Amino acid sequence: MSKKSVERVDPLTLALPLGGVDSHCHLDGEEFAPDREEVLARARRAGLSQVGNVFLGPTEFFARRHLFAGHPEVFFLLGIHPCDGQTCTPDSLAAMRAAFVDEPRLRAVGEIGLDFHWDDCPRELQYQALRDQLSLARELGLPVVIHCREAEEETLMTLESAGFAGWPLLWHCFGQGPDMVRRIVGNGWHVSVPGPVTYRGNAVLREAVALIPRDRLLLETDAPYLAPVPWRGKRNEPAFTVFTVRALAEARGEDVATLWRCCGDNARRFFGLQTALSTSSLEA
Ligand SMILES: [Zn+2]
Known part of the structure; x- marks a missing residue:
């Protein structure tokens, strides 16, 4: 393999007007322990007015939500990941219910679903946890x-048979082709586009994301995973959505700043967030 040197462009040189949203990241993890405050400050300066932090279970949620006490721009998601399906017990479901009742910053149940790639958890337990x-x-x-x-x-069969066609539902980390876009959109759902849309080999994905209706389109990092080019292989962070939106805009033949705002507005509508930009202490 040839050693190419990649120019690690500073995301702040591509900063966009405040109004974008990273709909999905994991900033509560150890990867961000050394510099979480700087990461959130960079997100703001890159043009993100809100960031959705995904907690992977009620234990993590109750232990770590304090990390964002000073950051009203961070909203929360909570769900038991399919790879942890065996932890979805009556007790943990009760803890999740308590969390949602107690914490208004929690805006959605997720990420939940099915994962047959890792197969860390027996499939019947994954189905049970999802249902x-x-x-x-x-x-x-x-x-x-x-x-x-x-x-x-x-996953489609489970959602459709559970009566979730038409429910406010977001397909996180979209990585498939045009047929999946049609099926997701046909069910009335939303699609969230991650960093791999910038990868050279992903032409089919770029073809697919061009088909997503404008009002169903969101952006995400899934940080610390899946950093976009030119940071591919490194730790991802919310500010890197500025690279993702450029690739997305190019694939769709749209203006970058307009699409940025549009994806942000879609996220605010989907998660029921305030339209007003939060006045956090980040820039103080
Ligand atoms: Zn995730």
Whole structure:
């Protein structure tokens, strides 16, 4: 393999007007312990007015939500990941319900779904965890965020048979082709586009994201994973959405700043966030 040197462009040189949203990242993890405050400050300066932090279970949520006490621009998602399906017990479901009742910053149930790539958890337990958490979302009237890896057909079937066509639902980390866009959009759902849309080999993905209706389109990092070019292989962070939106705009033949705002508005509508830009202490 040839050693190419990649120019690591500073995301702040491509900063966009405040109004963007990173709909999905994991800033509560150890990867961000050394510099979480700087990462959030950079997100703001890059043009993100809100950031959605995904907690992977109620234990993590209750132990770590304090990390964002001084950051009203961070909203929360909470769900048991399919790879941890065996932890979706009656007790943890009760803890999740308590969390949603107690914390207004929690805006959606997710990421939940099916993952047959890692197969860390027996499939029947993954199905059970997904169904139980869909019931919780229905009971609480909350949007759902889906994680799906190598289980597209099975996830679609489970959601459709559970009556979730037409429900506010976001397909997180979209990485498939045009057929999946049609099926997701046909069910009335939203699509969130991550960093791999910038990868040279992903022409099919760029073809697919060009088909997503404008009002169903969101942006995400899934940080610390899946950094876009030119940071591919490094730790991802919310500010890097400025690279992702450029690739997305190019694939769709749209203006970058307009699309940035549009994806942000879609996220605010989907998660029921304030339209007004938060006045956090970040720049103080
Ligand atoms: Zn995630």
